[in-house]
Amino acid sequence: MVVFGIVQIFLSQLPNFHKLWWLSIVAAVMSLVYSFIAVGLSTASIISGNTGKTSITGTEVGVDVDSSQKVWKAFQALGDIAFAYSYSMILIEIQDTLRSPPAENKVMKKASFMGVSTTTVFYVLCGCLGYAAFGNRAPGNLLTGFGFYEPYWLIDIANVCIVVHLVGAYQVFSQPIYAAVEKLIAERCPNNKMLTYEHRVTSNGHLACSVNMFRLIWRTIFVVISTLLAILMPFFNDVLAFLGAVGFWPLTVYFPIMMYISQKNIARFTPKWMLLQSISFLCFLVSLAAACASIEGVIESLHHYTPFQTRS
Template structure:
């Protein structure tokens, strides 16, 4: 069997290949689909989820709570949390077709849609998923550059005084972030990312702890802002039209903060079995969503209490660049390290989709199959594939360039949350579940599921309108390539 044919066989799935076809592995080293045994556990899956969920979105929750107020703010966080966990549990049952324990595996989100729905729904899912993943990658570059620039700015103020001009170009840090991602993007697949996700998850928890701690310290010291039951007040903080748009944008920010369903199937495909993958994934989702919700409520409520109705879009920047400057520096470094891993977690499905598509159309191309081993001092090494090097490097370069061209933190987060939340987190999981379980139309359960889907659609539509208005407003004061922190 040639190298190209072997790739084609590996891509087919669902059939057991011989040990010789899969790098000489024995039967005991293969899963039921003939691929090398998966080694993921509930803890590695939880780390992937926490890495994906606790991201740049957590930094905007104090601002989002300020727009919604003391009642609607925490309630919205909890409602989004419940919906995300519930629909994630439905989606976990769609990893295998027909039977959640022994059915054919769906290796990606889009394969699950193809197996359960097919037709036009497949194209809609692909468009929503890959556009959203690409947008998240851009958003993470923007956020990482802002945090990296904040470290330099903080140290500048500490050395030169509070009146010094310490503005920093964000573009240079975006380029630096992109260079790091070019190297990390050569990791072949999700299975090789478990260590990066664990590091990123620890970093995300660290800067969330710091944000909560600084907010608590501000509250204890009495240095707090003015808050209200309904959040920002019309005629005092904002105009009536601004209030409406900012509430919509806040909904988008919260939706973005909970978005990880788009990579749930890819995470589930790393799990070993037994036990059944859907059961393990539901436990991992519960651990991941519960952990993040605790931090989200703390960051949103304590941050709002500390800053009041004038809470900043990025809560860490609201503590200033002065004292304790070293703690804020540490938090921003943790953000950068976390987003280095999160970028890869969200980019891997795009990498895999393009590489699979090319492999099917060029099965005999040696450029796609040959792995060139690279070692350092004969001990440390990796394998480099020429097509992977060219394609993934191009992806990183394009996403970095687009990040430089549109560095609007809150507006970008809100738009991504609005575009991705309803179709990917709610609509497709519910629709696939109805199809798989053959739930009859207009039965109580069907009505309940469709009601949840419709309400989330309305929220996503409102959030999209608010974020678009925010982007238009930001563009009026923007000069390309001249953004500074």
């Protein structure tokens, strides 16, 4: 994780989101590779008959979990599912990198349809086949379930792909944060040279990059803090569910619905307005339940936690 943080310190010096197109492509390819491997290994396990106990209702109360754990884990799963919608946070950033013609919104509609369709297929396959392969003992990270079986090299390839994918994902989600903070500070301190001066660094007269002192210092601090928090709180599924729950309702449901109502001039208390608001309220309850469950999961994990030693 320390090495991961060091890599992110260097990548974070890329000045803006526009420079990340190559990293996004690499990350996307990596996600396809490890998803194919997970689906393939799950299918092979099902065909071999080496599967876990499955049921329509999932884990059994009194056997696998108690009643309260059943409820909390179900809500936490909603948070993990909600995290799949996190792409909505960066849609505007992606659209901002497109050139016209054709119109950016038309390109984004096609890209969103292709992206959502592809991820839906893989989520469904990994979820269904993974459960069919491992049953009620399915691990939080599907690939760890194959860790003690051949072929070891295939598992290693999948894990490498996950790491590379997360390297790209970190930047895709961090760059908009960097841009927002730097824009805000630049507006408040427009005459500060530390914020605007770009020092050009070259190597052998060929490889060149621009270094800004403020960007170097604050982005490095950001990465160091996030890496330290990740090491201190190695509760991957719980934290993932919390992030998914927190971002799902406001960014994926509430704001888009309110913008749609405003754009279409939908009158208050009309059937369409009531339907949209009901959907928003239902999704709010889902986010609230998932957030509570993820916090409960972290609290439960802390009972068996040793700083800098416990691993997820």
